[in-house]
């Protein structure tokens with residue numbers, strides 16, 4: 001049979017297309033982003049229903065310069081008070097506190113950080129306690145402990161300083177005495193310790209951030225680090241601890257429930273774990289109802305557009321909506337539809353009780 005040129009072109013086009021189909025048959029997990037065909041009510045909330053306090057934020061450059069842009073972004077979200085956990089200590093903390101005081105004295109709260117250099121050197125503990133007192137005098141209203149404690153902080157002998165190291169006891173006690181909370185991040189999500197294979201829920205995060213991979217010897221098993229933290233909490237019952245990221249138990253709320261029952265001096269914030277809450281709206285709503293006095297709003301990374309995912313999970317009963325980072329969550333989310341009474345506690349009332357010196361006049365009186 002004689003084939004026309006047109007037929008030949010069509011035949012080639014068909015072959016080319018089927019070759020393309022073959023590659024899409026083998027599409028990778030990272031490429032697969034189906035558009036949802038589900039039609040349900042959607043509420044895109046760009047501003048929180050009530051003014052709120054974000055207790056987990058990081059601003060490293062607040063020591064100088066204008067804060068106008070930052071405050072404008074905060075206003076758009078209804079974020080009245082930002083808690084900057086990266087206050088440092090000494091002169092840099094004072095510069096930050098002074099800069100805030102001269103521009104927006106009631107819009108920021110600063111937490112100090114401990115300098116863990118040379119733990120175990122003569123007089124180290126006394127010096128750290130004294131520095132903390134000075135930082136609080138200079139305007140700090142809390143202490144933030146980063147995950148380097150437990151991971152990488154070494155003493156003068158090169159030994160890992162555990163989270164419950166007795167050389168740190170006087171610091172936690174001082175926070176109780178000064179009535180400032182300690183917000184502490186220990187370890188990381190447990191899947192970082194699991195084999196990086198097709199069963200690991202954080203496979204994509206480990207692929208894109210290989211330095212986050214951990215093991216039983218790098219530096220210790222996940223359970224060991226978490227247990228160190230809990231022992232420390234229990235040893236200092238007169239100090240209020242804010243377990244960052246729901247203490248990495250947002251994916252096991254019955255466990256977190258038993259821990260909070262066991263440790264009345266511990267409260268939690270949900271920075272970076274809203275995807276865990278959003279995949280179990282029924283269990284999470286029950287948890288938020290039971291612990292409505294011990295949960296605070298936290299976000300962690302400062303990306304203003306991402307706050308709407310948080311508002312949507314807290315405020316709406318929307319179904320099957322996307323999260324903003326596939327490497328945290330490849331699943332979709334559901335809203336809890338919290339009551340106004342609970343929302344107000346999460347958004348500002350609990351933080352007003354736990355963190356000193358927040359200007360109450362910025363929030364509704366009821």
Ligand SMILES: [Zn+2]
Nearest residue numbers: 056058185300
């Ligand atoms: Zn953080």
